[in-house]
Amino acid sequence: MAVTPIVLALSKSGEPTAHKVAALLGAQVHGRQGRVTKADAFFDNALDHTRDLFAAGVPIVGVCASGILVRAVAPLLADKRSEPPVVAVADDGSVVVPLLGGHRGANRIASTVAKGLNAVSAVTTAGDVALGVALDEPPAGYRLQNPEAAKGAMAILLNGGGVVWSDEEMFGVDLPEGDDLELLVTEAEGEGNDTRLVYHPQRFALGLGCARGADPEEMWNHVQGALHAADVAQGAVACVASIDLKADEPAIIEVANRLGVPLRLFTAAELESEASRLANPSKVVFEEVGCHGVSEGAALAASGADGELSVEKSKTANTTCALARSEDPIVDMPGRARGRLSVVGIGPGQAAWRTPEVSKLVAEAEELVGYGLYIDLLGPLAGGKERSDFPLGGEEARCRYALEQAAKGKNVALVCSGDAGIYAMGALVFELLDRGVDEHGVSDAAHRVEVVCSPGVSALQGAAARAGAPLGHDFCTISLSDLLTPRDDIVRRLKAAAEGDFVIAFYNPVSKTRRTLLAEARDILLQHRPADTPVMLASSLGRPEENVRYRRLDELEVDEVDMLTVVLIGSSNSRLAELGEGPRMFTPRGYARKIDGDLAKPA
Template structure:
């Protein structure tokens, strides 16, 4: 359900038993409500909380649900859905996502609000849940490009004015689109496909960025905190994104109204050509934390309110200090100091503040304090605005710890596939990223780090999640068995994680020992254990104790990380220990790259183990005293035939 939270409340609608059977499991996993006509009511559905029934006209029922739901999944014919929702559609910026699933669940169609309503994303997720084919018809999809009106969504950017349709059309036609990015994350630029139409650096063809007559540029995107006014007479389509990088410092008299605070901020921004939608939040002194007008203003605009004690604010150098203010609140500055502290300390990836570090650069201050009063409003407001290097996303980050199984796409669980598809960023070892690449989609941040940089992977994932992104961390096999899950949780704990933010969800996968076992039969039918022979993180004497104990206890043993190019003798020692307690004829299975194209399987006996090529991609299964080989199969009896 956590994966689908961006689409809640979500509703599914079916009018036939077949469509109901297709959508009902989906509503269980997605946390939606399945609406059926009363004529399909059966006693079996009485105890299913996800199923509800409607009476009368379906058209009227959909109209009653339309305004209160963010996504609609229809198990109806596409034409019927079009006729049902046509009178309800208003604008793609506000309409809910509309998805159509055929009765048997073979195809999932993104019908309406593909970008801003995230119907395209939901379509991919549902298709992965059902094992269906997603149908996406957006112009940018076929070019493997992120949609222009979705580029900034992961980073909390706000869409500004402009001809969004015109710029999107230019991208879809492959025309050159100039991007002038003054602030905000450039991560989206780093993951564009080769041959993309975006031009990031002005050259001899684009000398005058203000000219609409350039022959080589067909559209323009501004990414800035500045509020631009585009000429209606220009033939060049332009749009503007506003990253939330502006922190507004506020000082006000007791009892100042919300209206005056709002007026003061609007006037200040307009006077300095700053976009209101680029505001990250409001900052002030702690004694104003409960100021009614200020609190109401922040709640109305969904702005975070950051407050600081006077001792922190007085340590900041500001251009216009006031002795009067100092005498009143204990700091010579409130608005300027608070704005500067926020712009420097509250980066988008951390809510923590260090009061001991007071080296705040005054160059961050865009607008010195402005005092605003109104004849018809009580109180007075002081406004100052500073700019942060990193934008505030306004989102709660998530870490999705994903086990991808042995490597084949059909061996990954639907939930894990959905997590990978839903993530803003995917981090993993380069080999794993390559294996899951068909699941990934345009606009995702994909970062691969070498196999020796597991801790760096964990730290990078946490950094992005603390910033507000949804980050999938990929492990082969099961992420909680010799995978990244434990390392990420350890790193979070070391950083003082409260156990809640960022959110964490673990998606299990088929383990290496399970995958290897499935290729040779049923060697794990009785008690078994797994032991890694890598002593990079575990002392070798501890590994030896485990080998001795497992061998004596007659466990079936799975050896992970049996041998590398530089670590050879460990397998030899393990072999010697095992032969002390096991018959030389004990069956063994050596499985390399299970379920992958270069898979290699060898069945042999313990005495011949060292004669077989073994490396880090190999899992070794060693039977117990009851394990037998039968043809090409390895079987460990459970004991049923004794009774």
């Protein structure tokens, strides 16, 4: 999924240039707080924010010195095939330098910006400099079948070799002629090698239909057979298309994944508008789903108004398949995507504790849904995005809304603190999906969205890291909120955890109206573990107002705990180590006993 670049403005002098660049790229401007007056979002630390965007896979255009961007992303450099483009632009807009990802979009971004600013584009990748082309970056709508051979092929040209074209030329530049390297552009299968690069123009839309729960292998074998019979390469397929009722069919999703192309969906009404172009209209299909053809209709709809059926519908026991061809490569995809809901935990609040995967999912999302404070904690990563804030207590409405927005084909992120699966919205999302519509669940369309869950650093983990290693042995978590859990159940779990001598993390320890359960928990625990058992109170973890302190179990007072506090109660074996920087809490695993036992054994 392509992500729009972010333009960084670090100074007053570069601010006008940043806004010009953003206009050229259709991008947002993120500005340095206190130094830039106008921006879509503001950040405090340039290095941290650049690093955060890079880790999230967001293309970066920094209006600043190149060295700032280099220092920011250097610790993260690992795989040039997956890293996003990074481009530097001089404050006055005179020079544009693609620093990273030249063949992954940086050179293209630099060219667009340089042309718009009448600037110099300082491209340094060898092929672009010497030949004005990158063989591994074909134009949009073309796919290179054997990219692993591109580096060697470029070396042939740079060493004075020449090119022979087969079929069409699509780079738009004059390359030296010769028989050293063949560039084959074909819709058919072609075998590439070290001296032959095969490019496929993606002119075909693959329409699919199937019975509910069809075997993915049956569908894949059907598609392979149809493409082979028509002499159409897999790389020439631009998209897989179907009716929106099939958005969650594993067989159709699997084909799109194996081909590495988008899945595009159409309503029954949209497919019915293609009825006059169908080769095999079916009244049976119309009675079942409201259109006279799924596979043929979807292929035609996805190929556009000038598309024509090149392979009529074929069937297996449970699948249907058709292929339509457009005159030009299909770049702007008709239809809509399958909706996606990313259920993400952003950690306790500190950006450094947010995982790169969560940052990436947030960056890709069109809409952010969550408790307003949690979205605010995303800082500039949420800047300029559509957001829907919900109050505390509106959890079910929040999750239902997020699912229904995704059902419209949108990419939605449901933002939670900590880890979304620990006392957060993850379980409620699946509970709503598990309910029937008549059980106050969600719509049928919402059941067909893709749900992605990404782990976050929980408050429990954040507190444990600040303490030292209190979770070194068996532990459990207990929520003291009786809003959703009967009080008797909470007390029963407290007694079991106390008797089991677990380290315990209390979530939701108190509220404005609930003040007694924590004291009751303390008294229950004192029946099973020493009075001097260490207790850690960690408030506002990862935020400027963070406050960590230790108490004895028998001295734990309810009044110094609030809803932003995680309470960690040690086991009977937990203790504090007095270090130079203060006490650190840990729970021994038992290694000392094992060492003593090993030493006691006879040689």
